[in-house]
Amino acid sequence: MQPDIIRIEGLERRYDMGGEIIHALRGVSLTISRNEYVAIMGPSGSGKSTMMNVLGCLDTPDAGSYWLNGQEVSQLTDDALARVRNKEIGFVFQTFNLLPRASALHNVELPLVYAGVSASGRSERARQALDRVGLGDRMHHRPNELSGGQRQRVAIARALVNDPSILLADEPTGNLDSNTSEEIMAVFAELHRLGQTVIMVTHEPDIAEHAERVVTLRDGRVESDRLNQESAA
């Protein structure tokens, strides 16, 4: 077995909605190894996004532990978390979340800016990352000059540019048509083949097919955790 890259235990997340407490996560425990390709499924409101945000250090849990690469993340300071988000995690959002006024190249360079990489190093690495997702010829376009699939590729290039330990994607194909979705899945498959750990939330079973392992959440708990037949075979 590969070493654990992610280990969560008894993770809880509550939202206080004006007196009414919503339990988005009710004690989730999970272990993910290096180079795994995991799909997270489950009905709407089951807590998938909440869990991904905690895994991506964008949100902090109310209870439970989270070890990333053997490091207890919930104890970290704000700046240390920023460092983890910058170096260890690549996050791909359903809505892309690109800076609208910046070119594709500048969007991809941004994590390197915060990593303190020199201007020349930034531009070279950002170009390489864009090449990897097949967008080398569009790097001076702004997001609104790109198709949805192309925008998501820019977002993937941005997520990858700092060589993160894990790639997290919350419904990366949620805003894309099925052809484009397949293209994005091909990019993920290639990244996984090259050794990238990938965790992806999806509603669609045929997208989940691409993963090796499928974790299903229901009502803030893990309902099932199984290996895909194809990949297992």
Next chain:
Amino acid sequence: MALQTIWAQKLKSFFSLIGVLIGVTFLIAVVSIVQGMNVYVESAVTDEVGGVNSFQLRQRPNFTGGDVDEAQWRSWFRRPRISYEDSEYLRERMTVPATFANYCADRVTLEYDGRRASDIELRGTEESYFDLKAYELDAGRVFVRQEVRTGSPVVLLGFEVASRLFEGEDPLGKSVKIAGIPYRVIGVVESQGTLFGMSQDKFAIMPYSAPGRRLICPLNVMDELMIRPDNPQQLDAAVGEVEALMRARRQLKPDEANNFTIETADEALEFWDKISTVLFTALPLLVGISLVVGGIVIMNIMLMAVSERTREIGIRKAIGAKRGDILSQFVVEAATLSVTGAGIGILAGLGLAFVVKALTPFPAAVAPWSIGLGVTLGILVGVVAGVYPAIRASRLDPITALRAE
């Protein structure tokens, strides 16, 4: 990047620029104008008085603050005028070694060969005047004691008068007419240039005793007696002595006020000093107010920018921006805005100063320190106004920020 963002939000940026811009424009324009007026008034007054080391004995003040009522004017005009005898009396009794010059002046028209030069200041004085005014001659000579004593009809022309009447001809020895009386030109005074747009060369100088002296002063009296102690250190002593001698001569009792005026350059400048002090006190206040207003505008713009750009902040934090990174981004943006505002403000302020210079006789003496102060204040206001919104922005939780719409 800061510039890019600012450019992208042109309109809002423009409005926030305005605050700082107005503050700085104001600062530079007012400082320039006040300083220019200072330079102007000081040299004009000093020139009029005859230099910083001289003073004048007069019937009434030449320079008055605007706050003189009619009763005051009337009492001044009731005073005895300064007479030739007063002048003789002082010269005989003064113990402080000094140079004296009787002086009287009025506007006249000069004629030569059908050409006329009007609105020329005809000055009646004596030979020591040239020394007191430190006039150099372009041509000819000054008049001598003998010519003053006999009242010779000789005249020296200011540079502009000479060139206007003679147009390249040699004026020396020629005869000009003033109110029908002929005078022989014996010299031309070197050009004094212009004092803030006004020619300083429109004058003619003759012995105060020359024929036609009634054109400028009634018989036996003068506008002023110019006095300069030979040793500048003795200015105060000389003033004191003149005052004491005049009081004795006019038999004033100890409780009676002087019925004459002694005007030094300092005294003449006093009235102006009052005004410029007020201006310089009010100035920081006005500039302060406009910069604070500018700062508040910038702060609001930045707060708006923060709530509008919460999503951007979320994105930046999600990919690893630390609090400090967000903070410095916003501070830099605010500073860029205010420095740009200050820059335009400097140009506008200079522009305004030059407009004033062009439309008024006042020079616009641009003070480098006002530009420095403008830039410093501009940056300060921008950074202070940028810090508060920036701190708020940097504290946001990434996921909270990302959800904002």
